Amino acid sequence: MLDAASTGFADPVLDAQSHFRTLMDALARPGSIHAFRPRLTPPGGLPAELAAIALTLADHETAVWLDPGLAADPAVSAWLAFHAGTRITVDPGEADFALVTDIGAMPPLAAFAAGDDAYPDRSTTLLIAVDALSAGGDLVLSGPGIESERRLGIAPWPAALTEQLAANRTLFPRGVDLVFATSGAIAALPRTTRIREA
Amino acid sequence: MNAQAPAETGYNFAYLDEQTKRMIRRAILKAVAIPGYQVPFASREMPMPYGWGTGGVQVTAAVLGPNDVLKVIDQGSDDTTNAVSIRKFFAKTAGVETTTRTTEATVIQTRHRIPETPLTDGQILVYQVPIPEPLRFLEPRETETRKLHALADYGLMHVKLYEDIARHGHIATTYDYPVEVAGRYVMNPSPTPKFDNPKMHRSPALQLFGAGREKRIYAVPPYTDVVSLDFEDHPFEVQRFEKPCALCAATGVYLDEVVLDDRGGRMFVCSDSDFCASRRDAGHRGEMANAAQPAGQS
Numbered sequence: 282m283l284d285a286a287s288t289g290f291a292d293p294v295l296d297a298q299s300h301f302r303t304l305m306d307a308l309a310r311p312g313s314i315h316a317f318r319p320r321l322t323p324p325g326g327l328p329a330e331l332a333a334i335a336l337t338l339a340d341h342e343t344a345v346w347l348d349p350g351l352a353a354d355p356a357v358s359a360w361l362a363f364h365a366g367t368r369i370t371v372d373p374g375e376a377d378f379a380l381v382t383d384i385g386a387m388p389p390l391a392a393f394a395a396g397d398d399a400y401p402d403r404s405t406t407l408l409i410a411v412d413a414l415s416a417g418g419d420l421v422l423s424g425p426g427i428e429s430e431r432r433l434g435i436a437p438w439p440a441a442l443t444e445q446l447a448a449n450r451t452l453f454p455r456g457v458d459l460v461f462a463t464s465g466a467i468a469a470l471p472r473t474t475r476i477r478e479a
Numbered sequence: 480m481n482a483q484a485p486a487e488t489g490y491n492f493a494y495l496d497e498q499t500k501r502m503i504r505r506a507i508l509k510a511v512a513i514p515g516y517q518v519p520f521a522s523r524e525m526p527m528p529y530g531w532g533t534g535g536v537q538v539t540a541a542v543l544g545p546n547d548v549l550k551v552i553d554q555g556s557d558d559t560t561n562a563v564s565i566r567k568f569f570a571k572t573a574g575v576e577t578t579t580r581t582t583e584a585t586v587i588q589t590r591h592r593i594p595e596t597p598l599t600d601g602q603i604l605v606y607q608v609p610i611p612e613p614l615r616f617l618e619p620r621e622t623e624t625r626k627l628h629a630l631a632d633y634g635l636m637h638v639k640l641y642e643d644i645a646r647h648g649h650i651a652t653t654y655d656y657p658v659e660v661a662g663r664y665v666m667n668p669s670p671t672p673k674f675d676n677p678k679m680h681r682s683p684a685l686q687l688f689g690a691g692r693e694k695r696i697y698a699v700p701p702y703t704d705v706v707s708l709d710f711e712d713h714p715f716e717v718q719r720f721e722k723p724c725a726l727c728a729a730t731g732v733y734l735d736e737v738v739l740d741d742r743g744g745r746m747f748v749c750s751d752s753d754f755c756a757s758r759r760d761a762g763h764r765g766e767m768a769n770a771a772q773p774a775g776q777s
Contacts, residue, residue: 294492298544301504305542308511309685309700338508340501377505398629402509402518425514425661426700428683454663458512471512473661473700 284324284356289364291320300337307469312422312433317467324356328410330462339367346376381409390445401454424474493540493573503541510698515660517695533691535607550584555592555750593675595754598684608669608690613657674717679705724749725767727758
């Protein structure tokens with residue numbers, strides 16, 4: 282049932298373009314924080330940033346996995362179906378995109394699609410809502426897209442995630458890519474980024 | 480330069496429909512996340528023939544926004560047919576501002592050159608790629624080349640470069656010279672002269688590659704290692720030119736040979752027309768700067 286108060290993009294063409302450019306910049310420069318202010322009203326517990334990324338990238342060719350909190354709200358699936366026409370999947374292993382609102386209860390990264398050696402692009406991009414992103418945090422990042430090192434803080438940060446990301450890095454070229462969103466900003470950690478805690 | 484009125488009616492912004500753009504954008508994001516890996520994409524028919532930059536045009540169309548300033552070069556030149564028509568295409572369908580100045584552009588689509596002026600953080604370089612697969616002429620089967628990439632088995636490419644040395648005494652590959660990206664994938668830089676390869680290494684700009692006929696998109700993020708393949712005893716070298724540019728006296732740039740008459744007369748001029756013009760505007764004069772200007776140079 283579509284929530285009557287919810288809306289899609291104010292300008293589907295130009296909003297999608299500007300959001301995509303921000304996403305591309307974020308993935309090309311891992312750990313850098315980019316302003317991200319979507320103009321839409323998603324239903325229920327779906328954060329506007331995750332909703333905007335989903336509308337920018339998902340359509341009838343993709344499968345989207347929702348975390349239990351989002352999956353429990355039929356208005357979220359209805360909104361995604363109406364505005365993006367995307368398929369909702371319950372299997373994180375076949376998801377192109379995963380929408381996560383509770384990072385603490387997220388399945389392990391290994392549960393999502395990592396692609397295979399011949400087609401490492403057939404992998405999940407995780408879109409994760411967090412409370413805060415800060416430059417100069419505890420995560421020390423290096424790798425393609427980073428001139429020497431970059432520091433990023435993500436809160437909350439489950440302790441197990443550092444280890445899971447290190448394991449994700451060893452899968453390269455397979456692996457998942459992560460986009461973190463907080464109110465008004467995003468940052469990304471593609472599979473190429475090496476991460477250690479300061 | 481020629482800020483056009485609103486996009487011509489009847490086309491979506493930047494020509495492509497939104498579903499196509501989403502599909503291309505998904506491919507671009509995976510390409511950025513896996514540097515040098517060729518992401519398959521559902522290349523569309525474009526209003527220009529294959530070989531005229533359909534891959535680059537689709538990538539540019541998916542990336543371009545109304546605030547971008549677009550530059551298009553063909554073999555370094557802003558004023559050849561391919562460059563002019565692609566620039567006009569986006570001025571018409573997206574209404575974006577276009578320029579010939581490398582420093583003013585936010586998106587630069589290129590056929591077979593990298594501008595001489597160093598690119599900066601925030602710029603996007605879009606390459607038109609005819610054959611994205613570096614191993615294609617060594618192994619024609621896609622199933623096999625895909626396996627070789629999966630296994631990072633690039634012995635064939637080293638054998639090819641070695642055979643160059645055995646036959647010619649040096650590595651005779653002068654363009655489309657294979658590179659290793661971020662220590663993993665071997666990648667075709669598109670048929671740029673090998674002179675341009677060092678510019679790809681740790682470039683602050685984002686480099687995107689589109690192959691329309693072959694339906695592949697790949698990318699090199701900023702500050703990413705791009706190493707030209709070579710051997711310890713035959714290190715990679717770029718072309719050297721004996722004389723500076725005949726028009727602007729620049730050295731250390733890539734020069735085109737221009738035949739002047741049928742008696743062996745010739746001159747060597749910058750292939751990058753914007754770079755050459757900027758230097759002449761700044762007062763630099765080559766030995767033939769006052770003679771008649773050759774075709775292709777403004």
